[in-house]
Amino acid sequence: MTSKxxxxxxxxxGLPPNSKFTTLYMPPRPxxxxxxxxxxxxxxxxxxxxxxxxxxxxxSLGVMGQMATDDIKQTIREAGIPAGSFPKRSxxxxxxxxxxxxxxxxxxxxxxxxxxxxVMTTKPLTxxxxxxxxxxxxxx
Numbered sequence: 825m826t827s828k829x830x831x832x833x834x835x836x837x838g839l840p841p842n843s844k845f846t847t848l849y850m851p852p853r854p855x856x857x858x859x860x861x862x863x864x865x866x867x868x869x870x871x872x873x874x875x876x877x878x879x880x881x882x883x884s885l886g887v888m889g890q891m892a893t894d895d896i897k898q899t900i901r902e903a904g905i906p907a908g909s910f911p912k913r914s915x916x917x918x919x920x921x922x923x924x925x926x927x928x929x930x931x932x933x934x935x936x937x938x939x940x941x942x943v944m945t946t947k948p949l950t951x952x953x954x955x956x957x958x959x960x961x962x963x964x
Contacts, residue, residue, distance in 0.1 A: 833916075836923065853910040853948055859892075859899045867892050882963050889961030897956050903947045912946040 867888050875884040904910040949955055 851911040885963045
């Protein structure tokens with residue numbers, strides 16, 4: 825982001841002209857790669873043990889697929905793996921959500937006893953839940 829864009833954005837958000845928004849940067853959050861690197865031996869062992877018990881390859885792959893799916897979703901829920909967590913949502917992202925009124929909507933929904941969406945958290949990859957619900961497995 826250029827300095828001029830940073831000043832414009834700061835003005836639109838009602839922030840001081842010299843705010844920290846000088847760059848737009850989306851940090852990597854490799855939830856699949858990191859989970860695979862940490863858990864692949866567990867997945868292989870689960871497949872191996874299940875296959876040696878049943879000699880049913882589709883069932884064994886299904887069990888391993890479910891385990892991998894659960895581990896990847898857990899990585900997202902916990903904002904990373906124990907070996908390294910993901911960067912939090914940036915101040916820019918939080919300010920944009922505030923400016924769009926997302927925080928107020930979430931607070932109102934929470935007050936009504938319904939579950940708010942995840943706009944008030946600084947945890948990455950959790951805004952709508954679509955990412956987590958999209959992670960699945962299939963043996964064909």
